[in-house]
Amino acid sequence: MQIIPLFIAVPLGAAFILAMLGKARHSLIDLLANIVTAFLLILAISVIGVKGTTTYSMGRWLPPIGIVLVLDGLSILMLVMVNLISFLATIFSISYIERFTAKAKFYAMFMLMIAGLNGVILTGDMFNMFVFLEIASIASYVLVAFGTEDEELEASFKYMVIGSVGGLFILLSIALLYGMTGTLNMAHLSQIIASKNFGIGLLFTSALLIAGFAIKAAIVPFHAWLPDAHPSAPAPISAMLSGVFIKILGIYTMMRILTNVIGIATLGRAWDIMLVLGAISMVAGGLLAIGQWDYKRLLAYSSISQVGYIMLAFGLGTPLGYLAALFHLANHSIFKALMFLNSGAVEYATETRDLQKMGGLSERMPVTGITSTVGTLSISGVPPFNGFWSKLLIIIAIVQAGRPVYAVIAILVSVLTLAYFLKVQRYAFFGKIKDTLMNIKEVPVPMCISLIVLAALCLIIGLDAFRIIQGTNASWFIRVMIEPAKEVLVNGTNYVKTILP
Amino acid sequence: MNKPGMTLIVKTIVRISTSLILLYGVYIVAYGQLTPGGGFPGGVIIGAAFILLCLAFGKEVALKKMSTASASILDSAGALIFLGVALLGYIWGTFFLNFFPNKGIPFHLWTAGIIPLCNIGIGLKVSVCLFGAFIALVLFRVAKKEN
Structure with a gap:
């Protein structure tokens, strides 16, 4: 599988070439960026259906000494989601980013972010994962501040400070793991953790890891940066951040390390913290979203709520729970990207994000109106759209695991979700059109x-x-897509056998 | 006090020492695989030499030696050299393969395979990036004063 490193090398190379092309014509820059993301999407689609685990030793240095890239069911699902959303976001950017001056710089940072995300997904080495995580994070700090207005700079600074604290938690836990085991290769780490009893030290390290990744995933109470950062970014970046970024940097890494490296059995009863965190996020995100009048801020709070669903299902620790978590993760990537792009389209046409200043937009913007309705129905869990099935599976999984209280919470939050998205539909798209908005047009074709x-x-x-x-x-x-990814999580610490023979 | 930069004493010393600092930085980069150092520390020393120029003579003199546009291009070029070396490994079959022969003879310059090439890329990237970050901070402050 010689193509595995290309997932990282191609966007990285494109990022620096685009940075050199600062003054080139916009059509050339658009073309290059879209070719790269389309190529990455084709690469990602071409690895769908690869059975089992494929490893790639960088520079022929075998694990545990060298860095190894790992392609298994879980990485394939994440790669497809990242590269699909990034491809659609670059197509959206062709028209949308014309409003900003530095298009080449925008795409350069965007590519750097994709390189970081793909790297986090593929790597089989703890420290390498941290490096890619920081590459993606730093690129996102820049992209959040891309408008360089006061509000955006403030959001970016807040995001940077909290994100760095999260990064330091992760770095500290990696240092502790290295101190305890003397290795950084994930498979080798898992082998050593299983063979010795590290007791309370390992639990402390896991707590640091969970805190660090929860900051990256914006789980309540670590969510303070998200409602500022996600609305401030340009719409395609908001779609990337809410659609895949928080899931790869927070949820995927948590899944990979807690189930495959440390092992759920090692954590014992401490594992229940996941359920509590998930439920709190779900409820708090939903309640905070209802009161918002800023279109994108409402979507940002809704992301917190939906990530809570994923955490809750993942925290159950049952095979069906994993399946439901991964299915909801994939679905949420799609419809939350759609909704953020919708908000971008509305902002592009009306130049406001305030829901009270909108109204009757469906009349003038039929495509945006209809797709927004689809997104609303999906995220609220109305059949026949995808969100219904993943929420159904989550609720069934919770009931099967014998925790009916959480199932009730999940259903109530689902109703809450429908409520605040109906508010968006009612104020932005339905009703009578405002006089000030009579001249708006549908957004451009891309x-x-x-x-x-x-x-x-x-x-x-x-x-x-x-x-x-x-x-x-x-x-x-x-x-x-989902079943092979679930198998990786169900396999748990047997992960090591597929990498170290 | 009309002339930009610091006093004559500082300027004279900087004029003498800058070239030596640059040379030392290049040495650290080139011998990175044999002695303590490498692309990053060497790059920092080279970048520091430019920052010293900027501090002593004012930003106009430093920007004449290295404009922001060329800094930006060299910055990307450094990263591309590193990536290019990694991609060259594909010709011999593996990404990041250390494909040069004669590896591991002590105290000889070209016996670390691709590592010196990578160090040159990193050195270029780090030095220009550090200088660029410094210049960005300087220019940003001026722009704010105009407001």
């Missing part, structure tokens, strides 16, 4: 393409998932 593709994906995955009734494997999407 932006519409992104919206339509994402909305179509919501519907297709939802229709495909109807076959869940015959068993989860009957659905194509679950069988091909």
Whole structure:
């Protein structure tokens, strides 16, 4: 599998070439950026269906000494999500970023962020993961401040301070793990952790890891940066940040390290913290979202709430719980990217984010209006859209695990979700159009393409998932994408056997 | 006090020492695989030499030696050299392969395979990046004063 390093090398190279092309024509820059993301998407699609675990030793240095890249079911799912959303975000950017001056710099930072995300997904080395995590984070700090208005700089600074604290937690825990075991390779770490009893030291390290990743994933009470940072970024970046960024840097890394490296059994009862964190995020994010009048800020709070769902399902620790968490993660990537791009389209046309100043936009912007309705129905869990199935699976998984209280909370928050998204629909898209908005037009074609593709994906995955009734494997999407990823998590610390023979 | 920069004493000493500091930085980069040092520390020393120029003579003199546009291009070029060396390994079959022969003879310059090449890329990147960050801070302060 010679193509595995290309996931990191291609966007990294593109980032620096784009940085050199600062003064070139915008059409050339657009073309280059879109070719790169399309190429990455094709690469990601080409690895779908690769069975088992493929490893790639960098420079022929074998693990545990050298750095090893690992491609398994979980990484494939994440790679496809990242590169799909980034491809659609770059198409959206063609028209959207014309409003800003430095398009080449924007794409350069965007590519750096993709390189970081792909690196975090693929690497099999703890410290290497930290480096890629920081590459992606630093690129995102810049992108949040891209508008360079006061509000954006403040949001970016806040994000940077809190993000760095999160990074330091992770670095400290890596240092402690290295001190305890003397290795940084994930598989080797797992082997040593399983063979000795580290007692309270390992629990302390896990607590640091969970805190660090929870900051990156914006789980309540570590969420303070997200409601400022995500709305301040340009819309394609908000879509990337809410769609995949918090999930890769927070949830994926947590899944990988806690289940595959440290092992759930080692953590014992401390594992229940995941359920509590997930439930708190769900409720707090939902309640805070209701009161918002800023379109993008509302979406940002909704991201916190939905990530809570993923955490809750993951925290159950049962195979169905993993399946539901991964399915909801994939679905949320798609519809939250769609909704942020919708908010970007509305902002592009009306130049406001205040819901009270909008109204009746469906009349003038039919594509944005319809795709936004699709997004709303998906995220609120209305059949036949994809969100319904993943929320259903989450609730079934919770009930099966014997924790009915959490199931009730999940259902109530789902109603809450419908409530605040109906508010968006009511104030922004339905009703009578305001006089000040009589002259607005539908957004340009590239932006519409992104919206339509994402909305179509919501519907297709939802229709495909109807076959869940015959068993989860009957659905194509679950069988091909989610099931192999679930197997990796269910396998737990057997991960080491697939890498170190 | 019309002339930019610091006093004559500082300028004279900087004029003499800058070239030596640059040379030392290049040495640290080039011998990185044999002695303590390497691309990053060497790059920092080279960058510091430019910052010293900037402090002693004012930013105009330093920007004449290295403009922001060329700094930005060299910065990317350093990173691309590093990536290019890594990609060259594909010709021999593996990403990041150390493909040069004659590895591991002590005290000889070209016996570390691709590591000196990587060090040159890193040195270029770090030195220009440090200088660029310093210049950015200087220019940013001036822009704010105009407001």
